[in-house]
Amino acid sequence: NAGVTQTPKFQVLKTGQSMTLQCAQDMNHNSMYWYRQDPGMGLRLIYYSASEGTTDKGEVPNGYNVSRLNKREFSLRLESAAPSQTSVYFCALMGILDRGRNEQFFGPGTRLTVL
Amino acid sequence: GNSVTQMEGPVTLSEEAFLTINCTYTATGYPSLFWYVQYPGEGLQLLLKATKADDKGSNKGFEATYRKETTSFHLEKGSVQVSDSAVYFCALRAFGGTSYGKLTFGQGTILTVHP
Numbered sequence: 001n002a003g004v005t006q007t008p009k010f011q012v013l014k015t016g017q018s019m020t021l022q023c024a025q026d027m028n029h030n031s032m033y034w035y036r037q038d039p040g041m042g043l044r045l046i047y048y049s050a051s052e053g054t055t056d057k058g059e060v061p062n063g064y065n066v067s068r069l070n071k072r073e074f075s076l077r078l079e080s081a082a083p084s085q086t087s088v089y090f091c092a093l094m095g096i097l098d099r100g101r102n103e104q105f106f107g108p109g110t111r112l113t114v115l
Numbered sequence: 116g117n118s119v120t121q122m123e124g125p126v127t128l129s130e131e132a133f134l135t136i137n138c139t140y141t142a143t144g145y146p147s148l149f150w151y152v153q154y155p156g157e158g159l160q161l162l163l164k165a166t167k168a169d170d171k172g173s174n175k176g177f178e179a180t181y182r183k184e185t186t187s188f189h190l191e192k193g194s195v196q197v198s199d200s201a202v203y204f205c206a207l208r209a210f211g212g213t214s215y216g217k218l219t220f221g222q223g224t225i226l227t228v229h230p
Contacts (some may be wrong), residue, residue, distance in 0.1 A: 004158075031216050042119070042220035043159070043202055050216075058217065090158055094216045103149075104218060106158035 003027040004101065004107035006091050012113045013081045021076040021110050023091030023103055031094035032074040033058075033104070034066060036087040047058045088112070117142045121205050128195055128228050133137035136190040138179075138205035140142045146207040148172075148188040149218070150180050153202040162190075162203070195228045203225070 007022045023032065030051045035043040035058075045058030049068040063085060065077045076106040078085060122137040140146065147166045151159040163172030167181035175191045188205060205221040 033216070040222050042206075042222045043119075043218070044220070045129065045217055092159075095153045103164070104216065105160055106151075106160070 004091060004105055006089075006107040006110050008110060009108070011113050012115065014115050015082060015103055017081050018077070018079050019081065019112075020078075021089055023074055023076070023107060025093050026072070027073065027093065027105070029044075029093045030071070032068065033065075033092040034074070034076045035090045035092060036060065036085075037063075037109075038087050038088060046076065046089075047079045081112075082086075083114045086112060086114045088111075116208050117146070117207060117219045119205050119207055119219055119221035121203075121224050123222075123224070125225035128226070130197055130230050131194045131227075134190070134192040134195045134199075134226070136203055136205075136226070137190045138190065138221060140186050140188065140205075140207050142186075142207055142209045142219075144209055145183075146209040148179070149206040149208070150177070150179055150188070150190050151204040151206060153197055153204065153223075155201070159204065162215060165183075195226075197228045197230055200226055200228045 005024050009036050033048040034046040037043045043059050046064050049055045052071045054114040055066050067075045089110045092104045118141045120139050149160040149164045152162045153159050163174040165172040165181035171180045179188050179190045202223045202225050204223045206218045208218050
């Protein structure tokens with residue numbers, strides 16, 4: 001998880017509240033991703049950003065917005081939280097792991113509960 | 116579209132037992148295949164990978180062989196330890212299209228190893 005930080009680690013919201021999950025990297029990589037992890041469903045891609053200023057939808061974008069204002073940070077916003085958004089959220093970035101091949105690094109996750 | 120199917124868990128083994136976690140995939144083209152591991156309370160870490168048919172990925176005593184003819188990438192370890200208790204995810208990355216670097220995950224398999 002080195003180089004990828006997520007805040008907060010835990011959050012409890014009431015239905016209809018809004019919040020922003022923050023992800024920051026100090027590895028100077030272009031591509032960043034937001035996934036959600038739900039029991040029995042693995043990780044599903046919400047949004048990704050290939051570079052600063054660009055974002056694209058993944059598999060499950062509904063109910064979320066993202067922002068990539070600079071290379072370092074990629075935020076995920078829930079405008080009106082719903083119980084179906086209770087999940088663990090992982091930020092990831094594409095970096096060079098070994099022998100020049102690009103692989104994904106994952107942050108430690110944010111556990112979100114929507115009541 | 117692309118998909119990954121893992122054997123259902125949870126899997127419970129005694130220390131030093133042999134481990135197999137099955138993974139099969141559906142993808143267009145020639146995807147890269149990965150196994151990620153998630154230890155309790157942590158994010159995902161890349162365990163091993165293979166990028167072309169008949170490649171064998173290995174790390175920490177775990178192995179998986181990319182079998183194109185059976186579209187499989189089964190994870191094996193000859194002698195598991197208590198410290199291997201974690202959730203294991205099979206994933207693929209297919210190239211082309213607009214989803215640069217996107218990973219498609221299986222649902223995860225919980226492994227518990229008892230002393």
